[in-house]
Amino acid sequence: MASAYAAVDGARLSSILSKLPEVGAKLGGQPAEWRVREVGDGNLNLVFIVEGPAGGVVVKQALPYVRLVGESWPLPLERSWFEYNALVEHARYAPRLTPKIFHFDREQAMIVMEYLSSHLIMRKGLIRGVEYPRFAADIAEFLAETLFNTSVLAGSAAEHKRRVELFARNIELCRITEDLVFTDPYREAPLNRWTRPHLDADKRAFEKDSALKIAAQARKYQFLTAAQALIHGDLHTGSIMLNESDTRVIDPEFAFVGPIGFDVGAVIGNLYLAYCAQEGHESSPGARDPYRQWILDQIAAVWTGFHDRFLALWRKAKQGEAYVAGLVASPQDEAAMEAERARFMRKLFEESLAFGGLKMIRRILGLAHVEDLESIADPAKRAVCERKALAIGRELVLGGAAFSGIADANAAAKAARA
Amino acid sequence: MASAYAAVDGARLSSILSKLPEVGAKLGGQPAEWRVREVGDGNLNLVFIVEGPAGGVVVKQALPYVRLVGESWPLPLERSWFEYNALVEHARYAPRLTPKIFHFDREQAMIVMEYLSSHLIMRKGLIRGVEYPRFAADIAEFLAETLFNTSVLAGSAAEHKRRVELFARNIELCRITEDLVFTDPYREAPLNRWTRPHLDADKRAFEKDSALKIAAQARKYQFLTAAQALIHGDLHTGSIMLNESDTRVIDPEFAFVGPIGFDVGAVIGNLYLAYCAQEGHESSPGARDPYRQWILDQIAAVWTGFHDRFLALWRKAKQGEAYVAGLVASPQDEAAMEAERARFMRKLFEESLAFGGLKMIRRILGLAHVEDLESIADPAKRAVCERKALAIGRELVLGGAAFSGIADANAAAKAARA
Known part of the structure; x- marks a missing residue:
């Protein structure tokens, strides 16, 4: 062949x-x-x-x-x-x-x-209001296992460099993310789309939002330079197929060695998009209230599940060439190491939220939109959802440092929707 | 051939x-x-x-x-x-x-x-007490120009990824740094050497210094994952040849795409080593006081010169794919961008000091030592110098966040020597 x-x-x-x-x-x-x-x-x-x-x-x-x-x-x-x-x-x-x-x-x-004949693309399930009991635990596991194990926390520098080398050639797909997620939504770019004329003023405001666009570029710098782990690179809810009992992650063609928070944030950001889109899909105002809460619960469960499992993997890792296990000998060493792990995870939390927020914004002001929102036929109604999603996205990009944990992010999302 | x-x-x-x-x-x-x-x-x-x-x-x-x-x-x-x-x-x-x-x-x-027949290896000049009028400005220029221009602040993501790919194969030389700088000095490793028995207790104390060794590993993680620029990778004073009017940087065989602060820190750390070693080379106590001050002045001038030139390059850069110049349009944008540049440079300052401190420590407790100290024949005298260098190194690794600028680092070095 x-x-x-x-x-x-x-x-x-x-x-x-x-x-x-x-x-x-x-x-x-x-x-x-x-x-x-x-x-x-x-x-x-x-x-x-x-x-x-x-x-x-x-x-x-x-x-x-x-x-x-x-x-x-x-x-x-x-x-x-x-x-x-x-x-x-x-x-x-x-x-x-x-x-x-x-x-x-x-x-x-x-x-x-x-062929996953009994699985549905999760984004479609979210539009329909389907609760997936395995989703959060499975995705938390996927994130923790793939991101931890393809990092120097788990393995050798040599294998990491080989991974970096191989995926460094995935230039063009990375470029799509670089442009469409981090840059184009914040400027006039020919391929940008948004719900017009309803969001015209919002689009202009985002183009002038100095703090937001510089923060977006700081995250772009991180995307371009943080060779932490082999990331999926496009882990939105359209890259997840699942049913009641089984979950699969598909389509990692954007994969490269990049920032861990980009994958975690992709899941979280797309769940917040689904959260905002419910208003456009409910049969009557409030009909999807329980489902909205289910989505927020999943966001908390994905972060917490990922966090706990990643940490557990790290604590038992013996082969990682960063944070060499053999150096941690005394109780004092272990305490210092735990403090370092906490610092690392806290940073990852803020990074994940920021990447997630940027991925929300780009789905509303950039080229590629999401079915959660596109399927809301009435543009006025859609714009209402989208404006709330933009507010949440912005808050995740700029406000993460002030959140004590994922519950604060959910509270901010609730406040933005209200 | x-x-x-x-x-x-x-x-x-x-x-x-x-x-x-x-x-x-x-x-x-x-x-x-x-x-x-x-x-x-x-x-x-x-x-x-x-x-x-x-x-x-x-x-x-x-x-x-x-x-x-x-x-x-x-x-x-x-x-x-x-x-x-x-x-x-x-x-x-x-x-x-x-x-x-x-x-x-x-x-x-x-x-x-x-063949640089009229040039001397700078380390030898530092031992002899030679002042090089071009040194600080030239090295600041070398650092700023090579590190800025091989980063995504200056150029495209595609060329950066090609650079990353090429140098990702330099696995074995990177491994030497990973082991000898970040890990071995903090554990019992067969190839470690130190001035015995004078520094036996110091070596043991460093092996038990939880905060220091975890900080060293956090920098190792950064060394393994921060693909910021093509770094020289071994920019100590033995990799600089110079005379009164001309300066050259040689021997970049450890080069790879890594953290910018590693090169800057290598220069600074090796100057502090030379500073500490003067005590072993002066004809009478205090004879090298002016030269000691000259060294501290060079440290300040290298950092300041690098900082200013790197920033100047950044401010006028138009092609960098991180921090896209076209997004910075209004005075508000420019102010936000300047604040971001300041944040970036401040982080780089702390990183440079930390890497510099680690490079000092490894030259005293690890495999490869430096002539500045090795040429002090009397081990008791050498150990006195080395102990002060260890204290400065430790302070640079752990104390950088508390320094308002390079003058504070110099003050800490003076205090450690006194």
């Missing part, structure tokens, strides 16, 4: 898959019986569901341009290689929470993976 | 150089007339001075092991490749302060460069 890249269609895909014994067995029957559907609703790729008599697989193929924008915005196929490598790392540290990979073809920028 | 690596001797070196027309012209005459001397006094490499009738060149060849320790500690020849790449970057941004490179042979791990 070392043929030149070509975007596949159904017939050619069946032919490709028929040459992969493991996939053929999974699907069952003959290639002619396989049903192929293109279901990609993301911004970048082709996604096919292929079903045969025995089962299904998902095939994700990168396109050489940004699907959301068109061929005018080329994007390297190589991102598929980074996604594959990140999936392999995720499978190592969070196997239960990562889709199984059956095949990877670097030339075709194609990943063949598990 | 794609022949297999072999450590050269004089005859073979002349034969190699005779095939390089530029070098041949520089030396003049016939290869048989060239005098070759091995002069390497560093820890890692062979260094030859080759002189002909017309002039000289220096040839540096990596050895496949740590020269200081022997063949039991292998070290990749590839470090020469990183040194060459760093020299090229330094020549781009600080051409006046970087030795000219005539030839690089990756296979032979050999760099042929300018």
Whole structure:
């Protein structure tokens, strides 16, 4: 299959898959019986569901341009290689929470993976008001396990440098985040979109908000220079598929070695977006009050669960080349180390909130929006939700240092909504 | 010259150089007339001075092991490749302060460069009590120009990621720093050395100093994860050659993309070592008082000069992808940006002092010592100097946050010496 890249269609895909014994067995029957559907609703790729008599697989193929924008915005196929490598790392540290990979073809920028037929994209569940009992614990586990274990708190400097080296080539996808999250929402950029004319004044105010935009750039500097762990890089609620009993994190094509708080913040920020969007989805005012509270509870549970598990991993780590375990010998050493861990986690808390706030703002004033809000048909109603989300986002970026913990962030969100 | 690596001797070196027309012209005459001397006094490499009738060149060849320790500690020849790449970057941004490179042979791990016949290694000058009028301004310029211009404050994310990728492979030399600077001095490690028995109790106290060793590990974490700029990585006073009118920075084989404060701190820490060592070199107590003050003045001038020039570069930068210049439009924006720059520089100040302090301590309790102190023949006298240096180092690591500026660091150093 070392043929030149070509975007596949159904017939050619069946032919490709028929040459992969493991996939053929999974699907069952003959290639002619396989049903192929293109279901990609993301911004970048082709996604096919292929079903045969025995089962299904998902095939994700990168396109050489940004699907959301068109061929005018080329994007390297190589991102598929980074996604594959990140999936392999995720499978190592969070196997239960990562889709199984059956095949990877670097030339075709194609990943063949598990079809999660009973799972829903979490963002869609949040719009419908579905409570997922496993969500917070599973995502906290995913965050803690993948971020801790791909850091120098867990492993050697040499393996970290190899990780840094490999993912440093994921330049173009990082550039999308750099521009769309940290910069474009705060200036006039051709691709920015917002609910007009309702948010025109808000957009202008954000462009003039000196404290906010400099804070956004300080976080951009951190995004560009803090090589802490292999981060997913796009861990919003559209990258989470789940049901009542099972959770998976998909689509890590933005992966690189970056700041831990970026992933944690992505989850938190997108939950606050969902929180603000409920007003546009409830059948009558207040009908979603319990669900709103459920979302806030999940935010607290994700942070607390991540925090506790990350710390627990750190306390028992023996191989990390930062904070060498052998140096911590006496009770005094242990106390100093615990104080240092607390300082580290506190900093991470503020960073996570700030990244989360920036990810909220960019979904309202920048290019790529979220279905939570876009699906609110009435623009006036949508703008009301969005304005509250902007206020929460701004508070998370600038106010985190004043929060004693995640409950304060939730209180600020409640206050902004009221 | 794609022949297999072999450590050269004089005859073979002349034969190699005779095939390089530029070098041949520089030396003049016939290869048989060239005098070759091995002069390497560093820890890692062979260094030859080759002189002909017309002039000289220096040839540096990596050895496949740590020269200081022997063949039991292998070290990749590839470090020469990183040194060459760093020299090229330094020549781009600080051409006046970087030795000219005539030839690089990756296979032979050999760099042929300018012979600085009228320059002295600064460490030797500091031992002799020589005042160099250009030193502080030149080193401040070198630090500011190389560190600013290889950061995302000056340039694009894409070029930064390529820099990160290239130098991420310099694993083994980084490992030396990781172990010898941040970890080994604070534990029993077979290669540690100190002035025995005079400093036995001090060594034990440092091993039990919970606050200090956790602070050292927090800086190690930063060393491992802060991809701020292409740092020299070993910028002590033995890596500076100078005379009255000219200054050059040599030997960047430890280069990688790391924390800016590590280079700044290396200069400052080594100046404080020289400050403490004067007591062992003065003809009578107090004879070197003016020179001691000169050293403190240089420390202040290096920091201030670096600080001012780095800030000036930043203020006029237009291409940096962090802190995008186009976002700073109004006087309010400019004020917020200046406040952010001040925050950044203040953080860098504390980081530089902390790294500097750690580099002092490791030269007294770790494997690799410095001639400033080693050349004090009387161990009792040396130990007195070293104990003061340890106190200053510790203060720089733990006390930086309480210093309002570099004058406070100098005052602390004076107090520790008194």
